[in-house]
Amino acid sequence: xxxxxxxxxxxxxxxxxxxxxxxxxxxxxxxxxxxxxxxxxxxxxxxxxxxxxxxxxxxxxxxxxxxxxxxxxxxxxxxxxxxxxxxxxxxxxxxxxxxxxxxxxxxxxxxxxxxxxxxxxxxxxxxxxxxxxxxxxxxxxxxxxxxxxxxxxxxxxxxxxxxxxxxxxxxxxxxxxxxxxxxxxxxxxxxxxxxxxxxxxxxxxxxxxxxxxxxxxxxxxxxxxxxxxxxxxxxxxxxxxxxxxxxxxxxxxxxxxxxxxxxxxxxxxxxxxxxxxxxxxxx
Amino acid sequence: xxxxxxxxxxxxxxxxxxxxxxxxxxxxxxxxxxxxxxxxxxxxxxxxxxxxxxxxxxxxxxxxxxxxxxxxxxxxxxxxxxxxxxxxxxxxxxxxxxxxxxxxxxxxxxxxxxxxxxxxxxxxxxxxxxxxxxxxxxxxxxxxxxxxxxxxxx
Numbered sequence: 001x002x003x004x005x006x007x008x009x010x011x012x013x014x015x016x017x018x019x020x021x022x023x024x025x026x027x028x029x030x031x032x033x034x035x036x037x038x039x040x041x042x043x044x045x046x047x048x049x050x051x052x053x054x055x056x057x058x059x060x061x062x063x064x065x066x067x068x069x070x071x072x073x074x075x076x077x078x079x080x081x082x083x084x085x086x087x088x089x090x091x092x093x094x095x096x097x098x099x100x101x102x103x104x105x106x107x108x109x110x111x112x113x114x115x116x117x118x119x120x121x122x123x124x125x126x127x128x129x130x131x132x133x134x135x136x137x138x139x140x141x142x143x144x145x146x147x148x149x150x151x152x153x154x155x156x157x158x159x160x161x162x163x164x165x166x167x168x169x170x171x172x173x174x175x176x177x178x179x180x181x182x183x184x185x186x187x188x189x190x191x192x193x194x195x196x197x198x199x200x201x202x203x204x205x206x207x208x209x210x211x212x213x214x215x216x217x218x219x220x221x222x223x224x225x226x227x228x229x230x231x232x233x234x235x236x237x238x239x240x241x242x243x244x245x246x247x248x249x250x251x252x253x254x255x256x257x258x259x260x261x262x263x264x265x266x267x268x269x270x271x272x273x274x275x276x277x278x279x280x281x282x283x
Numbered sequence: 284x285x286x287x288x289x290x291x292x293x294x295x296x297x298x299x300x301x302x303x304x305x306x307x308x309x310x311x312x313x314x315x316x317x318x319x320x321x322x323x324x325x326x327x328x329x330x331x332x333x334x335x336x337x338x339x340x341x342x343x344x345x346x347x348x349x350x351x352x353x354x355x356x357x358x359x360x361x362x363x364x365x366x367x368x369x370x371x372x373x374x375x376x377x378x379x380x381x382x383x384x385x386x387x388x389x390x391x392x393x394x395x396x397x398x399x400x401x402x403x404x405x406x407x408x409x410x411x412x413x414x415x416x417x418x419x420x421x422x423x424x425x426x427x428x429x430x431x432x433x434x435x436x437x
Contacts, residue, residue, distance in 0.1 A: 001324045008285055008302035008348050031349075038344045039326050051302065055349055079338070083399065103414025104396060105332055105339040190413045191327060 003041035007050045014060070014139050014166055017052055021164040022141065024050045030166060031055070032075060032114030035106050060113070060168060063087055070094075072170045074113025082107060090174040093181040093199065097128045100183070103191055113167040116152070119159040122193040122218045126153055128183055129170060130223040131199035131215035137169035144168070153222035178210070179203045182279035184272045185217070188259070194218050195260040196268040198226075198248075202280035208237045212277060219252040219269055227251065229273055238281060245274035287351040291316065292360025300347045307331040309347035310357060318359040318387050322416070329415030332388035333357050339395035341414070358387035361394070370394050370432045379428035382419035389415050393429045403433060 009024075011017035021028060029048035031037060032055075040046045054060070060075035063084050070091055072081070081087050082099030101107055101115070101124060115125045116136060129136070130149045137146050141164050152160045161167065175181065185197040197217030203210035212233040214226040228251070232244035247270075254265035284299040291314060298313060310316045310333070319342060322330030326344040333342045334356040361368040370390050373379070380386050389412065396403070396411040403411065408429045409422065417425065 002305075003303045005301065005303050008346075034346075034349070035326065035344060038346070042324065053349060079399075102326075103329070104399075104411055105329065105341050105392060105414050106326065106344075108335070108338045108340050108395075109345070190410075 001042050003038075004044060004047040006048055009050060009052045010056055011052050011054050012056065014057065014168055017054060017057075017166050018139065018141055018164055020050075020052045021166070024052070026163055028052055030117070032117070033077065033110040034114075035102065035110040036114060036118040036120065054166070066171065069171050069173050072112055072172065074167045074169055075111050076113075078102075078107035078110045078112065078115075079104065081112065091132070091172045092175075093128055093132065093183055093201065094125075094172055096181075097124050097183045097199075100124060100185060112170050116170065117159060117161055117167050119153055119157050119222075121153070121156060121220060121222050124183065124185060124194060124197050124199075124217055127197055127199045127215040127217040127223040129172065130225065131201050131213045132172045133213060134170060134172040136167055137171065138162075138165045139168045140165035146171070149223075150225075156221040175201065176203075178205065180280040180283040182276040182283065184276040184279070186268050186272055193259070196254075196265050196272060198269065198272045198276040199223075200273070200276040200280040202233075202277055204281060205235075208235065209233050209240070209281070210235070212280075214248070214273060214277065216248070216252060216269055216273075219249065219254045219265060221253070224252050226269075226273055229277075233277065241277045241281070242274055245270055245277065248273035285348050285351075287348055289350050289352065290354045292355070292357060302346060302348050304347045305343055306333070306345040306347045306350055306355070307342035309350075310342060310355070313347075316357050316359055319357045320384055320387060322384070322388075327414070327416070328385070328418075329388040329392060329412075330385055332391045332415065334391055334395060337395070337398065339392045356391070358390055361390065368394065369435050370397075370428070373428040373432035373435070374425070377424045377428040377431060379425045381417065381424065384419070385415060385417045389417070389425055393432065397429075397433055401433065403429075405430065408433075 027049035060073040062073040064071040078098040087095040185194045202212045228247040249266035249269045256262045320330035322328035331342040
């Protein structure tokens with residue numbers, strides 16, 4: 001349970017981190033809050049030769065008003081988000097989900113940039129940012145680029161992040177008063193990974209549903225949009241939810257593992273999509 | 284090896300450490316502060332909880348080098364001038380100690396939580412302690428202790 005020995009560098013700035021990534025190449029790994037990385041290093045599933053610690057980059061720890069969206073610094077801790085008033089007011093699903101991750105001690109360390117960079121399809125925040133159609137700001141040697149969440153998560157633990165790039169910011173839309181949200185996570189025990197999670201962002205329109213954006217956790221190699229449910233709900237009356245949710249698992253490819261069989265995950269996706277959309281409509 | 288300088292229970296220490304040295308091992312074996320327990324080793328059980336700049340963290344999931352320049356408080360640094368912290372007294376009076384193994388982590392996680400939410404209800408306390416496991420008895424007396432301490436500090 002002791003990690004393989006590694007060299008340790010402290011990044012003094014984002015530019016310095018990029019420089020260090022260039023120097024050490026794919027032998028190195030960025031360390032943010034460490035609550036995905038350190039456990040897998042302890043299990044020796046990962047053995048980077050060099051860790052580049054971003055822990056001093058307090059300038060990446062913020063929530064700012066971006067007009068129609070919120071800008072969240074990559075080193076913002078989950079616990080910061082769980083208690084942030086601007087997040088609660090404009091994009092409550094992010095604060096709610098941050099407060100759901102791990103436990104308070106984990107939330108004190110874990111960061112939004114870290115959990116997105118890790119890109120685990122069983123993680124909750126990737127689905128939430130996907131359902132919000134948020135974007136991820138990435139900085140590299142050639143400057144900054146903004147990547148849509150849909151393009152960021154590419155495969156199991158694989159993101160669009162280049163070898164010499166650092167996530168610096170996450171952008172999420174401000175939700176208007178007609179938009180409700182829900183994140184539903186099903187697991188056996190409180191700290192477990194989601195067997196299945198459902199993030200729903202639903203816009204109400206004249207007593208019926210305007211549009212719905214739904215993203216599923218742990219139903220494939222990346223967060224997956226439940227597109228057939230979204231299409232069925234577009235402009236639909238509220239009582240259409242139960243039937244629409246029956247296609248939530250369409251186009252998914254859940255794994256069978258010790259937590260749940262693929263068939264059970266499909267069942268859960270249908271059940272929790274219905275409940276998530278209903279909760280979003282009432283919120 | 285890497286030189287670190289940090290404050291632990293109000294005392295400043297400077298040591299050369301291997302980067303892979305976990306904070307919990309630095310505290311127990313480097314500083315002989317064995318009040319901090321090693322439990323599950325997988326970031327789940329909370330036995331190794333300490334305060335980092337006043338906030339609860341799991342010292343098995345932090346390298347000692349990451350604590351460089353920061354303030355650590357372990358259960359052995361909670362008392363002041365020989366007086367127990369109100370949370371320690373509350374655990375004592377409600378028999379929240381039980382076998383004692385999870386107690387340092389329970390106390391520190393609770394101290395940290397009351398700073399965030401000084402007047403929690405029972406359900407909130409149980410949720411706040413979800414990352415701290417008791418494996419000998421149960422949570423009734425632990426929750427009562429936190430309720431008592433919350434009443435005193437609010």
